[in-house]
Amino acid sequence: MGERLSVAVQGFHPSRFLSEETARLRELTQGRKVISAVSGGVDSTVATLVARQALGDNLLPIMIDTGLLRAGEPEQVKERLSRTPLSLKLRLVHASGRFLSSVKGETTAEEKRKKFRETFYQVLKEEAEKEACEYILQGTIAPDWIETQGGIKTQHNILEQVGIDPATTYGFKIIEPLADLYKDQVRTLGRHLNLPSELSERQPFPGPGLLVRCIGNLTKEKIRVLKEATKIVETSLAPFKYEQYFPAVIENKFAKDPSTKRISETAGEALGLPKSEVHTEVFEDRVTGVKGDQRCYGLLAGVKLSEESRETYGWLQDRLRQLQRGIVEKFPEITRVTLLVKERRNGGPLSIIVRAVSTRDFMTAAVSPVPWKILKDIGQQILKEESVSRVYYDITPKPPGTIEFE
């Protein structure tokens, strides 16, 4: 065996990236106007700052209010970006009615995402026509095109990589300065560009917003409850600095599947509990996952332990991992496993699922060990909502889950 080679991890160089990318953008756009589609998240904000260095006043940042953002978000983003040091003149385009009606009646994740994408680009097309502008700049990053091209899920900002030509379909060309980067590299670039840490370290929020956290059919009540639950989860979990933490909402409709008894048995075996202590249900609405690089639009299991066992196992992350693994290995239809945290008898028709993950680049994600006491406290607060009767905790890593539910 030869001598051991010493190889150092050199990592990502923001200054080199910036000089190469700004030169490329100037060359490409030749002094013409470019609309930047901003969501307020770190990707589109950093992409906009990179482009402004290159294009100056030829860059026109706009933000679309889809009606699916968090409570008060459009105004907050506008205010935050207009402040120094960023001083971005962001124009808000109100289109919430159009987005909500475009997804009305759609219940499957991919249809909802495709309808959202279509409305998103129609709105951009109108804005581009108003400004006589032939370029749209987006904050697309590597996982967006990888997941769309791999057929895992349709990210709303991906066209060319799946064979849709934006020039012939919508009349503009798309520029994606960050398409080769991952989230942690974008954050490094953001810090290099003096982005305030409240923005550079902001947790991700999906482009289609609450749409993909509202599992199945979209209703006004589900969105309303989800906005409230989001405030509670974000406030409670912010001190823990997990990379991403949020709730999703699902209707309490359960599959009448005879295999649920066997799932309960498997769950009991994994935890070493008698089957009388374990009760499993399988939700009717499907959720997105990824198994062996394939999209798996599968079932979501909700495991309920007797109160005493819950108090013990809620703290034991390794055992919960065994529980999740045991079920997913044995039942190929099941993509994700959640554990009941708290319930209210005779409550409303909805469940809230809390998800928190730790990840570098969002390609793989570990379940964050949220202290059981904190989960119970979150559950207690959310159950004050009349229409919610159960609160679950998602114990599925990515893979086989994805980070978002749809």
Next chain:
Amino acid sequence: MTTIPVVYVKGQYNHLIVRNLKDLGVESKLLPPSVPLGQLESMSPDALIMGGGPQSVRSPDHLTGELADAARLIRQVKLPMLCICVTHQLLATAFGGVTEAARKPEFGPVEISVLDEGQILEGLGPSFTAWESHNDEVVRKPDGFQVIAKSSNCSVEAMRHEKRDIFGVQFHPEVSHTTKGVELFKNFLGIVEEHKRT
């Protein structure tokens, strides 16, 4: 400068292999498996890495176009080669091994037991946590290969050719949750450097 292209077979983590290599100062980019040999040679690559993908190699006579192309590269390219996940299975079947549906598929963290470190797994033993995502697995290694790692579910987690610098791993060294993934890439680069010198 060392150049190692990555063959893109539409897996979720193929582009992360490129990122790992760039982070280690290696020139790298994704190439489609259909890349003509002449074009590949014109890049003067020092090695080749093949990623995972959504396809199955269970019936070797009915491979998808992408995997058929990747199998052609495995046969024709005479450079050091690292094959990951589905191309590890493809490597096994291309040399006469057998891949079948896994009795217990693995998704997420898995404990890998190192059977023989050799150069490629140097510093990774006796065990480490790797992340996986596979429905199929190699159930019989090909002749001329040595199995160098296993897990409780899967008996061929890693294998190496007994004479040439060809390696297959079922797990994903390129994802950040695999605890010693970067070490594996460093070890592979060491092998590539030695190969360049000879």
